[in-house]
Amino acid sequence: MDTVCSAPAEAVVRLIELKRKFGTTAALDGVSLTVRKGEILGIIGRSGAGKSTLIRCLNGLERPDSGQVLVEGRDLARLSERELQPLRRRIGMIFQHFNLLSAKTVEDNVALPLKIEGRAKPERRQRAAELLDLVGLAEKAKAYPASLSGGQKQRVGIARALAARPALLLSDEATSALDPETTASILALLKDINRRLGLTIVLITHEMEVVRTIADRIAVIDAGRIVEEGPVWKVFAEPRSEVTRSLLGTIRPRLPSEIAARLSQQPGGEAILRVEAAGEGARQPFLAELATAAGLPFRLIHGGMDHIQGQPVASLFLAVPARDAGAAGQFLDAHGIKTEVLGYVAGDA
Ligand SMILES: Nc1ncnc2c1ncn2[C@@H]1O[C@H](COP(=O)(O)OP(=O)(O)OP(=O)(O)O)[C@@H](O)[C@H]1O
Structure with missing residues (x-):
């Protein structure tokens, strides 16, 4: 069933009381969260906190046991597999290990979402060229992924994620496999795209430094619940939960x-x-x-x-x-x- 809900105009995504259990483990235990248009939201948590389950519910790969996943006002959790397809295209994803197709050139990787949508070749070529330009890799259009550095591969991943003009970009530990300098350049690129295109971004990470560098708001997840949420500078200045304090441990001054x-x-x-x-x-x-x-x-x-x-x-x-x-x-x-x-x-x- 297709449900149209009256989410606030500025909300791209609203999660309402999401619950998902695996056996006796509550991976999500009542998660409610709003992602506003144009913001960068960092979702952070320790290993096993529920981040992957949350992201899988958000992109429709996992169905919650209960609760709603509203993307642009439509509840993903209630759509059939066929109805889900067009809505999934509203969400671009980038991954820790890039997930590029090694047998395809850079431009074909970038244009893949458009090929799936059935767009004609000239349009695909033009859009891929625009996007490669945006991510600073115009000269690599004909190269294969194996010849690229990690940072360049992630730039291709970002270009591909943007190909179908998504309403939301989901980043799943996208800088975790990169060295600090490359991480900084990828984060700067994401921030630039967020500013220039007004693109809404949700970053899932276990690194506070990533959140600190580019997020506007932070949500801390622990044992399947959001334990703290707010503007990044406020949460960094006055963390209320023990988990947040501990995650901040490495980047805040500590008593010698x-x-x-x-x-x-x-x-x-x-x-x-x-x-x-x-x-x-x-x-x-x-x-x-x-x-x-x-x-x-x-x-x-x-x-x-x-x-x-x-x-x-x-x-x-x-x-x-x-x-x-x-x-x-x-x-x-x-x-x-x-x-x-x-x-x-x-x-x-
Ligand atoms: N398919 C599954 N079957 C059984 N248990 C699962 C499954 N998926 C997740 N879990 C459990 O749910 C909890 C949350 O897992 P999840 O993978 O969402 O955490 P995470 O924050 O992404 O962790 P990590 O950072 O290590 O990837 C964990 O206790 C995990 O063991």
């Missing part, structure tokens, strides 16, 4: 291990404060004011300022005399800056 090893919960010596500020809060000269307006001495022991989506995000570790820890916390809290006493160290931290 030699200090962490000496931390005690017994007040005395110096208190170690974690200080987190973002947006407006991070634009204030709060450290200077802590010393001058509040008259509280502190030492900066680790951390720094990052810029995500144009927003400053500060993550700092300060040492203050234990007796001043409460006052320092109150002063910073009053300025909208989050603090937490992690513990105390005897002598100098």
Whole structure:
């Protein structure tokens, strides 16, 4: 049955209460998520969190046990295999291992979705040329995939995914097999395509750095549920769930291990404060004011300022005399800056 639903105009995809079980494992346990037109949404989770199942439901390869997968307002989960075909073409996909056909030239790989649609050869040639130009590979049209680097193969994958002018580009760990420099160039290309074509992109990844680099919004999935969602800079600045904190672990400043090893919960010596500020809060000269307006001495022991989506995000570790820890916390809290006493160290931290 074909269902037309009244999704908000700006939503390209809406997932509503998606559930999918394998035996007793709930791979998706009530996932609701909206992908807005023109945005880049990063979906991140650990291995086994449910990312692949989610992506398979999103492109109609998997049917959820219950819930809705609305793509441009039509529920994929309720369509027959035949009805699904045209809707699947509204979703382009890029993959970790590129999935190119080795016996076909680059231009034939790019034009393949159009061939499947039954488009005439001149149109296919022209569209492939346009797309290869867009991804910077015009000179490789007649080459075979085996002669390309990993980054070039992924550029071909991107061109092919765009051939049928999809409403949504799904990226399934598309940079996981690439070195950091090539990853950066592919992410820059995706961002450029997003800006130039207004293309909506959903990235599935286990790497926070990928989300940080190009996503507008992030959704964190764990045990089949969305545990956190929001603008990337906000979630990076104030992660609420343990999973998010742990996934952020490698790219946020961490208390140096030699200090962490000496931390005690017994007040005395110096208190170690974690200080987190973002947006407006991070634009204030709060450290200077802590010393001058509040008259509280502190030492900066680790951390720094990052810029995500144009927003400053500060993550700092300060040492203050234990007796001043409460006052320092109150002063910073009053300025909208989050603090937490992690513990105390005897002598100098
Ligand atoms: N076809 C299946 N049969 C049985 N269990 C499955 C199947 N597909 C997924 N699962 C289980 O569902 C859970 C979610 O798996 P899924 O592959 O969606 O996670 P993932 O986040 O993509 O993990 P990874 O990053 O390792 O690919 C896991 O516990 C997995 O073992």
